[in-house]
Amino acid sequence: MSTKPKIPTIWDIPREELFAPGHRMCQGCGAAILMRHITKALGKDAIIVEATGCVEVTTTVYPQTAWKHPWLHIAFENAAAGASGVEAAIKAMKRKGVIPKDKKVKVVAIGGDGGTFDIGLQALSGMLERRHNVLYIVYDNEAYMNTGIQRSGATPYKAWTTTTPVGKVWRGEWRPKKDIMGIVLAHRVPYAATVNPAYITDLYMKVRKAVEIEGPTFIHAFSPCTPGWRIDPALTVTVSRLAVQTGVWINYEVENGEFRVTTPVPKRKPVKEYLRLQGRFRHLTEEEIAEIQRMVDEEVERINKLVGKTVIGPVVE
Amino acid sequence: MAGKKKLPLSGNTAIAYAVKAADVDVISAYPITPQTTIVEKLTEFVANGELDAEVIHVESEHSALSAAVGASAAGARVFTASSSQGIALMYEIMFIASSMRLPIVMAMATRALSAPINIWNDHSDFMAASDTGWVMMMAHTNQEAHDDIILAYKIAEHPDVLLPVITAIDGYFMSHTIEPVEPIEREEALKFIPKKVTWSVLDPDNPVTMGPLGTPEWYYEFKRQQHEAMKKAREVFDEATKEFEKVFGRRYEPVEYFMMDDAEYALVAMGSVAGNVKAYIVKEARKRGIKLGLIRVKLFRPFPAEEIMEVISNLKAVGVIDRALAFGSSYGGPLYGDILSAAYTRGVDTPIVNFVAGLGGRPVTFRDIKAMVDATLALDGKTRKDVPKEPYFIGVRE
Ligand SMILES: Cc1ncc(C[n+]2csc(CCOP(=O)(O)OP(=O)(O)O)c2C)c(N)n1
Numbered sequence A: 001m002s003t004k005p006k007i008p009t010i011w012d013i014p015r016e017e018l019f020a021p022g023h024r025m026c027q028g029c030g031a032a033i034l035m036r037h038i039t040k041a042l043g044k045d046a047i048i049v050e051a052t053g054c055v056e057v058t059t060t061v062y063p064q065t066a067w068k069h070p071w072l073h074i075a076f077e078n079a080a081a082g083a084s085g086v087e088a089a090i091k092a093m094k095r096k097g098v099i100p101k102d103k104k105v106k107v108v109a110i111g112g113d114g115g116t117f118d119i120g121l122q123a124l125s126g127m128l129e130r131r132h133n134v135l136y137i138v139y140d141n142e143a144y145m146n147t148g149i150q151r152s153g154a155t156p157y158k159a160w161t162t163t164t165p166v167g168k169v170w171r172g173e174w175r176p177k178k179d180i181m182g183i184v185l186a187h188r189v190p191y192a193a194t195v196n197p198a199y200i201t202d203l204y205m206k207v208r209k210a211v212e213i214e215g216p217t218f219i220h221a222f223s224p225c226t227p228g229w230r231i232d233p234a235l236t237v238t239v240s241r242l243a244v245q246t247g248v249w250i251n252y253e254v255e256n257g258e259f260r261v262t263t264p265v266p267k268r269k270p271v272k273e274y275l276r277l278q279g280r281f282r283h284l285t286e287e288e289i290a291e292i293q294r295m296v297d298e299e300v301e302r303i304n305k306l307v308g309k310t311v312i313g314p315v316v317e
Numbered sequence B: 001m002a003g004k005k006k007l008p009l010s011g012n013t014a015i016a017y018a019v020k021a022a023d024v025d026v027i028s029a030y031p032i033t034p035q036t037t038i039v040e041k042l043t044e045f046v047a048n049g050e051l052d053a054e055v056i057h058v059e060s061e062h063s064a065l066s067a068a069v070g071a072s073a074a075g076a077r078v079f080t081a082s083s084s085q086g087i088a089l090m091y092e093i094m095f096i097a098s099s100m101r102l103p104i105v106m107a108m109a110t111r112a113l114s115a116p117i118n119i120w121n122d123h124s125d126f127m128a129a130s131d132t133g134w135v136m137m138m139a140h141t142n143q144e145a146h147d148d149i150i151l152a153y154k155i156a157e158h159p160d161v162l163l164p165v166i167t168a169i170d171g172y173f174m175s176h177t178i179e180p181v182e183p184i185e186r187e188e189a190l191k192f193i194p195k196k197v198t199w200s201v202l203d204p205d206n207p208v209t210m211g212p213l214g215t216p217e218w219y220y221e222f223k224r225q226q227h228e229a230m231k232k233a234r235e236v237f238d239e240a241t242k243e244f245e246k247v248f249g250r251r252y253e254p255v256e257y258f259m260m261d262d263a264e265y266a267l268v269a270m271g272s273v274a275g276n277v278k279a280y281i282v283k284e285a286r287k288r289g290i291k292l293g294l295i296r297v298k299l300f301r302p303f304p305a306e307e308i309m310e311v312i313s314n315l316k317a318v319g320v321i322d323r324a325l326a327f328g329s330s331y332g333g334p335l336y337g338d339i340l341s342a343a344y345t346r347g348v349d350t351p352i353v354n355f356v357a358g359l360g361g362r363p364v365t366f367r368d369i370k371a372m373v374d375a376t377l378a379l380d381g382k383t384r385k386d387v388p389k390e391p392y393f394i395g396v397r398e
């Protein structure tokens, strides 16, 4: 049974900032928007464990920090393992009366796509499988951005990166993006959802829900990277919204196996509108764009089948 | 407190009993021979309600130590254990645990490193950990292995130290060998190592950022402080062992001396091979009138250079037994490297020679020890210039 809380409006989002300005993230960084609103949704009573990556290095340049939460970074591939340890410690100390039993402490792990889809996948699987009471959030900017835009398992088909360059033989990344949600859902987690920085109330609701649910929960967040995607810093939200409007990104949640699209798109825009704003897709030919359109159409069809009705409509030019 | 009931315990079980007495909150470990039975015993304690701890059945050693870091950062008393390939897999996080100043205790049942894969004992894994910023001890009896765990928490959690500690035993030779051990009971253990969080922890009521980015402007200061903490660890080791003796009646020194009072020659060793050397000294060397003694290094990090050199400076010749190899180094075995540096900086001229022995579980026999003693005695009257530039590889097919 899915619980449907009142849909929040922008006025329901707390004004108090728990993610301080003055960090070193790029102008227009999608992850900055995400962190600001994720921390608001979490509220004060959370411990955050972060993987190495852009968010980590830009927000904690010693002796400064952007985090008003207790925050821990250990390494690149182990946010899920570190969070497992934090959660287990709290559990043990509550049971032994070291910390009050009614003290609310949520444990949240945050990692980039590289730290989650690739090098951190094993630790993530372990954390999910052991049923730790942890919310894991991946901000997916579709490459290793911190080290300078190298491809990851999350890099989309045909995207240029510094390790999938466009040359006489190569045309960018030639493999499709890894299905991280499929992998996570195979662990039968009680809750998993996708979020997008252009849909803040949806994000807010999902983070709140995920963190309240007992057991391992997961959020996959769309996270434009201005230098990595070669986009105008003013267009982060536009690109994010276009991702949803074109069906490249679908906002949904899966609660106890029940699948629900939270941002229905009755009329889809052509994928080209999303691609053309990004330098990483500049090299694409009409045929290649048509191929990507076909791939998106297939995924939309799959999702509609899953829901049992057309929640994402056809492309309307 | 002498005369208490003794139990027949393997090295690994002796460690598990001490961990139980320390009332750890979180155990995070992954199976590997010859460490595994430590954690098997601990989970048995937890399963029977004899120990109240969270057990994290991690999916790798990398995650074992990562979860231990997380748990320690949250304020729990944490234990992990590993060997060989597990230590190699933890390597990245070992540096992080020490630099984050988290008082994690890890037991190591030492074992050779692959390749070729080999589950038997040497010190390759222990020595690989030697520059990771952990305090490191190696026991020689199962009682000592047991007591080291209690000492380890005492040192690790001391506010002037706050470093993780490795307590090692030799795989199989100790981990799976039964000796009488007088276990420390929980109540007396907790009097000696009270549960008190002496380090900064993750708490929403008092938020801190742990594990930040350290730029060139700050990184070095972190490292400098770790060096100071190591020096403090030595002071605290001395205090802790004194207090331990008062309470439990057993005395531990950073270095154990065996028949050194009148010795003219010595072998330096670590771990179980020291037992063979002791037996050789009594049964063979002394009977033949050779004034041979043993210097057993218990505390490896911080390295007890002063006391070792004080003794070595009065000897005619010394042999250092290494159970690992530092490939391509200017010395040979890692223990020898430390001894040589200590000798140089303390102006000790005694000729000191290196023996590499017992790799991958190869037994170190009386015949091997005799070869080492003969080579050491051959340096009598010689200077350090006459010391062979290569280690003697003892008991190997050339
Ligand atoms: C074990 C290890 N390998 C490689 C690195 C180098 N490294 C640091 S961050 C990073 C990429 C991070 O990518 P992602 O997780 O996608 O986060 P992003 O920087 O894109 O936000 C890499 C490769 C590292 N720190 N540790």
Ligand code: SF4
Pocket (backbone or CB within 6 Å): A024, A025, A026, A027, A028, A029, A030, A031, A032, A054, A055, A058, A141, A145, A146, A224, A225, A226, A227, A228
């Ligand atoms: S490189 Fe990309 S992900 Fe990293 S801070 Fe800049 S915009 Fe954000």
Ligand SMILES: [Mg+2]
Pocket (backbone or CB within 6 Å): A112, A113, A114, A139, A140, A141, A142, A143, A144, A145, A152
């Ligand atoms: Mg990334």
